[in-house]
Amino acid sequence: MVRDLSGVLDAVLAGILVLDEEGRIELANSAACRIFETSAESACGLPVERLLGPDHAIAKLALGVLASGRAAVDSERRVERRRADAVVVDTSASPLFDDDQGISGVVLFLRDRTIQKQLEELVVERERLSAFGHIAAGIAHEVKNPLGGIRGAAEILGARTEDGRMQEAAKLVVREVDRIAALVDELMVFARGDEVHLAPVNIHRVLDHVLELLRMDASAPAVRVDRVFDPSIPELLADDRRLTQVFLNLAQNAVQAMGPEGGTLTIRTRMSLAHLLSTEVEGSVPLLRVTVADTGPGIAPDVLAELATPFFTTRAGGTGLGLAVSRHWVARHGGSLRIESTPGEGTAVQVALPLRRAS
Numbered sequence: 001m002v003r004d005l006s007g008v009l010d011a012v013l014a015g016i017l018v019l020d021e022e023g024r025i026e027l028a029n030s031a032a033c034r035i036f037e038t039s040a041e042s043a044c045g046l047p048v049e050r051l052l053g054p055d056h057a058i059a060k061l062a063l064g065v066l067a068s069g070r071a072a073v074d075s076e077r078r079v080e081r082r083r084a085d086a087v088v089v090d091t092s093a094s095p096l097f098d099d100d101q102g103i104s105g106v107v108l109f110l111r112d113r114t115i116q117k118q119l120e121e122l123v124v125e126r127e128r129l130s131a132f133g134h135i136a137a138g139i140a141h142e143v144k145n146p147l148g149g150i151r152g153a154a155e156i157l158g159a160r161t162e163d164g165r166m167q168e169a170a171k172l173v174v175r176e177v178d179r180i181a182a183l184v185d186e187l188m189v190f191a192r193g194d195e196v197h198l199a200p201v202n203i204h205r206v207l208d209h210v211l212e213l214l215r216m217d218a219s220a221p222a223v224r225v226d227r228v229f230d231p232s233i234p235e236l237l238a239d240d241r242r243l244t245q246v247f248l249n250l251a252q253n254a255v256q257a258m259g260p261e262g263g264t265l266t267i268r269t270r271m272s273l274a275h276l277l278s279t280e281v282e283g284s285v286p287l288l289r290v291t292v293a294d295t296g297p298g299i300a301p302d303v304l305a306e307l308a309t310p311f312f313t314t315r316a317g318g319t320g321l322g323l324a325v326s327r328h329w330v331a332r333h334g335g336s337l338r339i340e341s342t343p344g345e346g347t348a349v350q351v352a353l354p355l356r357r358a359s
């Protein structure tokens with residue numbers, strides 16, 4: 001019995017694309033169609049760079065193999081999609097030869113690594129946060145206790161002395177103690193046991209509140225605000241104070257990144273039905289996705305790698321706690337936070353929250 005080969009290829013979980021000697025698509029199995037959001041009918045006959053875009057690394061890989069006749073690989077490539085979330089794929093490309101050893105085409109084998117990649121990132125993020133949580137809780141405890149005593153003593157000294165310089169010095173101590181206490185309070189966020197208080201929340205109300213707080217900041221430069229809200233999003237069970245803090249941090253970062261010239265701050269909401277990779281939520285839950293995007297300078301790749309580290313800052317006067325605190329509260333809601341940036345174009349921070357219904 002001769003099987004229909006295309007049925008077999010469609011059953012393969014990896015994407016398979018076969019190109020002819022001119023780089024036109026001869027065959028696309030169903031996994032490849034899913035990755036590139038196309039159908040076999042519309043893909044077949046198209047030059048590969050028409051399907052993927054002329055600068056697409058996978059198209060270049062395929063054309064390179066056609067030209068050289070040597071197999072090549074490409075790993076962890078992000079493929080942006082219009083209707084669904086981007087995927088991360090590993091590709092291997094092998095030349096096909098005709099009877100005379102001429103190159104007659106190329107076969108691309110595409111493995112969808114998205115879920116694996118997300119899981120890896122999630123594990124790293126959780127581990128960092130949990131290690132940091134232990135240390136932070138310990139330090140906070142050790143530091144906060146004596147602060148009250150120091151502050152009280154400085155106040156007494158200041159009140160008892162007639163010497164103006166001594167009074168100034170005592171005031172300085174009080175002021176600095178208050179600053180340290182505020183920092184310690186921020187650190188306490190990472191300590192265990194700080195619960196989120198879940199109640200029905202209208203996410204658009206939270207985001208509008210954040211925009212209002214942002215407008216009240218007189219030092220903020222003129223920023224154009226683009227609200228792209230999906231009105232069909234229902235209320236979700238969440239802690240609105242914490243979410244306000246999260247999105248205020250992200251919006252402030254966006255505004256600060258755009259600098260005195262300003263730019264456009266876009267806040268977008270949508271729902272998606274992706275599986276949530278979280279240990280705190282069972283099974284597949286609809287996700288609420290909120291994107292905070294700016295038209296600032298973007299983030300260089302080496303800086304991007306540091307951003308999961310608390311206290312990392314490139315701003316004079318920054319604490320480097322904004323993103324860490326945001327990540328923490330998003331994680332406490334069972335969600336995730338991802339930063340995407342193209343240097344020179346801007347940054348988009350994507351927050352995914354499980355849409356637990358207030359029922």
Ligand SMILES: Nc1ncnc2c1ncn2[C@@H]1O[C@H](COP(=O)(O)OP(=O)(O)O)[C@@H](O)[C@H]1O
Nearest residue numbers: 253254257313314315318319320321322323347
């Ligand atoms: N939207 C953004 N555009 C460019 N860089 C950003 C953006 N958001 C955060 N960053 C970078 O991340 C660093 C850490 O941010 P954050 O944790 O909020 O601390 P802080 O704002 O105190 O520096 C910033 O100093 C900046 O380098």
Ligand SMILES: [Mg+2]
Nearest residue numbers: 249253322323
């Ligand atoms: Mg910040």
